[in-house]
Amino acid sequence: MRGGSPAGVALHGSGIAAAAFVHVLAGENFPVFGDGGQGAYGGSAPVVMLGEQAVGLLSDLFRKPLFSAAHRIDRRIVRWGGGDPAVVPHRALAISGVDLAAALPQPTLQAGEAAFTVHTVPPFPQEAMLRFGSRPAAAAPVQLAPTADTHAALVEATEAGWLFLIPQGQGAGWLLSVGGDPDALLASAPLVASSVASLSPVVARFETAPRMLQVLVGEDFLALGHHALAFDPICGDGTATAARAAILAAAVVAGIAEGQDADLLLGHYNAMMVAAMRRHLQVSLPFYRSGGGTTWWLAQADAVAEGHAWCTRFLARVGDPRFVLQGNRLIPREKAA
Secondary structure, eight states, rough: GGGGOOOOEEEEOOHHHHHHHHHHHTTTTEEEEEESSSOOOOOOEEOOOOOEEHHHHHHHHHHHHOOSSSEEEEEEEOOOOOOOOOEEEEEEEEEEEHHHHSSSOOOBBOOOOOOOOOSSSSSSSSSSSSESSEEEEEEEEEEETTSSSSTTEEEEEEEEEEEEEHHHEEEEEEEESSOOOOHHTTTTOHHHHHEEEEOOOOEEEEEEOOOEEEEETTEEEESTTTTEEOOTTOOOOHHHHHHHHHHHHHHHHHHHHHTTOHHHHHHHHHHHHHHHHHHHHHHHHHHHHHSSHHHHHHHHHHHHHHHHHHHHHHHHHHHHHEEEEETTTTEGGGOOO
């Protein structure tokens, strides 16, 4: 596809990023080839909490209201570092992975092949991953106590990790535990424990530490989505980031097809993904530095700080962004209005 060769790109995978990527290019009458994927959501957790910004971005992108069946969250109640609980306004929607997949349009792909491929699921052309810590998590369904605030997500730090309780309506919810199993952490989490009437067995295990592919772009590929770059749920903006990255990736693909410098465009995409990770690590670091003074917390804070330093060094090497995104096109910065 380099240098204005025949338009068209192949898509390998599924997920929010894939759906957004195809949708943007469909609006440009740009063909996307492939055989579909496994649904429109590629995350690991059985429930997702979508912030107001992510909901607005996806609704604007797909030009229709979404997630009408999702449960509304109005606030977070946070007990952190051994302090008293604090109430933080937080408008969000709690939605299952299944309902999220059903809400988003399924990508419509054409039959055919292309010289350039966008990958949103493994296997990627290069699989090596940068991992900024190790924080295995588990998710288990819960029944909420009669006194539980059904429109508040609860976040609580313990000596060995932290818990995230997400109500889903009808007296039910999900408990995400990071650093240990839910029952073990719940024993030292009075805030969350007071809102849980019963805890079911773990149904999903996954990694929550921030991570990204060492190689996100190549001569004939670009990697995109949750499996290529993942955020920590402690303050993650993973869904919105996946959608923004898809818009950027579509602009890169269109720019290459129109004859712009492919190396510069791909380099810009790579730098913007590293910059997104750096911002996420910068926001996450204070939480891990203040969560507790145990070996577990100190190790996580060190890993986040090391990841932030790596991203900073990378961005210093590549210099300032060369392009500005205007609509669905990347414009050289010197030509941008």
